[in-house]
Amino acid sequence: MVSIGAGVKEPGSTRQNKTGSWRTFKPTLDKETCIKCVNCYMFCPEGCINKDYDIDYDFCKGCGICEVECPVKAIKMERE
Amino acid sequence: MVTKVMSANQAIAEAVKLANPEVIPVYPITPQTTISEYLAKYVADGDLDSEYIMVESEHSAISASLGASGTGVRVFTATSSQGLALMHEISFAAAGLRLPVVMADANRALSAPLSIWNDQQDSISERDAGWIQIYAEDGQEALDSILMAYRISEDKNVLLPSMVCIDGFILTHTVDPVNIPAKEDVNKFLPKYKPDHAYLDTKKPMSIGTFTDPSYYMDARYDMELAMERSQEIIAKAHTEFSEIFGRDYDFVEKYRSEDADVIIVAMGSICSTIKDVVDELRDAGEKVGLVRVRVFRPFPKTQIYEALKGASKIGVIDKNVCFSIGGVLATEIRSNTGLDVSGFIVGLGGRDIKPSDIKEIMEKTKNPTKQTQWIGLKKEEH
Numbered sequence: 001m002v003s004i005g006a007g008v009k010e011p012g013s014t015r016q017n018k019t020g021s022w023r024t025f026k027p028t029l030d031k032e033t034c035i036k037c038v039n040c041y042m043f044c045p046e047g048c049i050n051k052d053y054d055i056d057y058d059f060c061k062g063c064g065i066c067e068v069e070c071p072v073k074a075i076k077m078e079r080e
Numbered sequence: 081m082v083t084k085v086m087s088a089n090q091a092i093a094e095a096v097k098l099a100n101p102e103v104i105p106v107y108p109i110t111p112q113t114t115i116s117e118y119l120a121k122y123v124a125d126g127d128l129d130s131e132y133i134m135v136e137s138e139h140s141a142i143s144a145s146l147g148a149s150g151t152g153v154r155v156f157t158a159t160s161s162q163g164l165a166l167m168h169e170i171s172f173a174a175a176g177l178r179l180p181v182v183m184a185d186a187n188r189a190l191s192a193p194l195s196i197w198n199d200q201q202d203s204i205s206e207r208d209a210g211w212i213q214i215y216a217e218d219g220q221e222a223l224d225s226i227l228m229a230y231r232i233s234e235d236k237n238v239l240l241p242s243m244v245c246i247d248g249f250i251l252t253h254t255v256d257p258v259n260i261p262a263k264e265d266v267n268k269f270l271p272k273y274k275p276d277h278a279y280l281d282t283k284k285p286m287s288i289g290t291f292t293d294p295s296y297y298m299d300a301r302y303d304m305e306l307a308m309e310r311s312q313e314i315i316a317k318a319h320t321e322f323s324e325i326f327g328r329d330y331d332f333v334e335k336y337r338s339e340d341a342d343v344i345i346v347a348m349g350s351i352c353s354t355i356k357d358v359v360d361e362l363r364d365a366g367e368k369v370g371l372v373r374v375r376v377f378r379p380f381p382k383t384q385i386y387e388a389l390k391g392a393s394k395i396g397v398i399d400k401n402v403c404f405s406i407g408g409v410l411a412t413e414i415r416s417n418t419g420l421d422v423s424g425f426i427v428g429l430g431g432r433d434i435k436p437s438d439i440k441e442i443m444e445k446t447k448n449p450t451k452q453t454q455w456i457g458l459k460k461e462e463h
């Protein structure tokens with residue numbers, strides 16, 4: 001049963017929609033190579049990389065911007 | 081309660097004043113313009129306490145209506161023809177979000193060729209948008225229908241927007257006596273709108289208009305279908321209570337001397353006044369003819385139409401619209417929903433005058449039915 005007009009009365013319920021399932025290419029970060037420049041954290045359009053450089057695969061759609069922006073090539077995109 | 085001589089546009093503005101919507105986003109367009117002018121004047125003069133938003137297009141008018149209604153307040157807008165076509169996208173959204181916006185449409189032909197004159201193609205083309213549609217025959221009915229439209233749309237069992245359609249120029253710019261109900265009576269009939277499905281409250285936040293994936297969309301649309309079906313009962317109740325409070329009777333269809341008629345003409349809007357005159361004339365001459373006027377077009381009153389028509393041996397349906405290669409929309413829908421054989425006639429497109437002699441021609445042609453939709457009033461030498 002959808003609510004009348006499909007209104008949503010639960011704040012933050014978008015989190016239930018795990019958009020990581022859309023991903024075709026998965027980024028992996030080699031923390032040994034990483035120089036902690038914060039580029040990937042800053043450029044990730046989904047906010048899926050935190051300040052400890054952990055990637056949130058529940059919501060990462062695999063756009064690959066982090067791989068492009070990484071100056072030391074510590075991030076690799078691999079087909080899932 | 082007072083009776084004044086006025087145009088249907090002014091009658092609609094008077095109805096809006098009585099319904100007192102909180103927000104009125106409206107963009108002027110011929111022949112609706114005087115509705116927006118009257119409302120602007122009422123607000124400027126302090127006679128109407130509404131937020132009047134001067135928007136830059138009809139797309140904005142309906143978008144602002146949707147936004148305002150989504151905050152949980154009563155809203156009015158009005159348009160015509162190209163303006164309604166420009167609203168098309170948001171019309172579907174307003175219905176889908178189940179926002180009880182009420183809109184007046186001054187029926188006018190759609191371009192091209194560009195025309196400012198009357199036919200009903202504009203609102204008929206919005207028939208699938210999920211709006212309730214009411215076609216008025218005169219100024220009084222226009223006023224009354226606006227009040228009923230709010231009552232119907234805002235009912236918790238309906239929550240669909242309504243469009244009250246009046247024929248451009250024929251009703252919008254001609255005057256007849258209109259009874260303006262007393263505010264206390266209107267308040268009795270139309271209580272304050274208090275939604276619990278779409279509102280703006282920072283303590284109880286909600287989102288409307290969100291993205292839905294295929295696991296939700298179809299059910300939401302089916303709920304609209306159920307709401308449209310339920311609206312029949314709510315409309316019937318509104319008619320009854322309106323009659324009790326204001327003493328004027330309305331129904332889904334109006335039966336004019338059709339009870340024992342052999343030949344029945346079916347039509348919508350102001351043309352029905354012309355048809356009534358012709359029916360009277362032919363009845364005086366001993367012909368058993370009658371009119372069935374379809375007032376509520378959405379929800380489509382299939383049972384009421386069938387009951388009104390089943391006794392007739394010949395039925396002619398008049399449309400001021402055309403669905404190319406199909407025929408008139410009203411005729412097509414009556415055929416498919418009642419199973420009755422009807423002759424379809426297209427008249428009055430782009431303001432082509434419809435004279436009593438045209439109605440008589442239609443009645444004659446109805447007596448000798450053909451499968452082909454017939455266009456009445458064409459300049460014969462050119463076809």
